[in-house]
Amino acid sequence: xxxxxxxxxxxxxxxxxxxxxxxxxxxxxxxxxxxxxxxxxxxxxxxxxxxxxxxxxxxxxxxxxxxxxxxxxxxxxxxxxxxxxxxxxxxxxxxxxxxxxxxxxxxxxxxxxxxxxxxxxxxxxxxxxxxxxxxxxxxxxxxxxxxxxxxxxxxxxxxxxxx
Numbered sequence: 001x002x003x004x005x006x007x008x009x010x011x012x013x014x015x016x017x018x019x020x021x022x023x024x025x026x027x028x029x030x031x032x033x034x035x036x037x038x039x040x041x042x043x044x045x046x047x048x049x050x051x052x053x054x055x056x057x058x059x060x061x062x063x064x065x066x067x068x069x070x071x072x073x074x075x076x077x078x079x080x081x082x083x084x085x086x087x088x089x090x091x092x093x094x095x096x097x098x099x100x101x102x103x104x105x106x107x108x109x110x111x112x113x114x115x116x117x118x119x120x121x122x123x124x125x126x127x128x129x130x131x132x133x134x135x136x137x138x139x140x141x142x143x144x145x146x147x148x149x150x151x152x153x154x155x156x157x158x159x160x161x162x163x
Contacts, residue, residue: 025102029150030094033106033142036061036150041088044070045117048084051077063145065154081122089113092140103144110138111163137162 040061047055053074059067077083092110097103114133121128140155 026097026100029103029144030097030106032144032150033097033103033108034092034094036142037092037108037110037140037152038090040066040070040152041090041112044074045084045087047074048077048117051075051083051122053078061151063151063153066140066152069155077119082119082128083122084117084119086116086118088117089115090138105144106142106150108138108140108142110140111135112138112157131160134160135163136160 043055043057043061047053047058047070051074053071055074058070058074062070090110090112092108094106095109096107098105113135115135116133118133119128120126137158138155141153142150143153144150
């Protein structure tokens with residue numbers, strides 16, 4: 001004879017709705033990723049004042065392809081006698097975070113504004129060209145590294161006026 005008392009209870013852990021702790025973890029990860037993303041652009045603007053492609057600040061919030069792109073761009077500016085003045089304005093928005101329970105990768109969409117972040121000739125202090133700054137669509141991937149820090153691993157900047 002079988003008894004219903006011996007039947008294990010069905011667990012609700014397979015529910016598709018997120019638990020409050022999962023939502024808090026996802027929100028914290030998204031905030032840390034956005035903070036790293038904005039800090040990366042701040043670091044780039046700071047290094048750009050002297051076109052210091054070797055600045056250790058660049059590696060504080062970027063790694064991989066993102067770090068390479070920034071270093072190469074600054075090196076090209078250095079070789080061409082250019083520096084930048086001002087800073088970009090960013091409006092990052094998280095478009096995805098995976099896995100949802102404890103994200104380790106976050107995708108960000110931004111409409112970066114370089115209106116007040118322009119290039120100048122180092123020797124004369126004059127504007128490098130007549131190209132105005134403006135708004136550009138930017139997509140970035142930010143990952144949580146094994147040491148717990150969040151860094152931008154890659155980004156793509158579209159043409160002027162793309163957002």
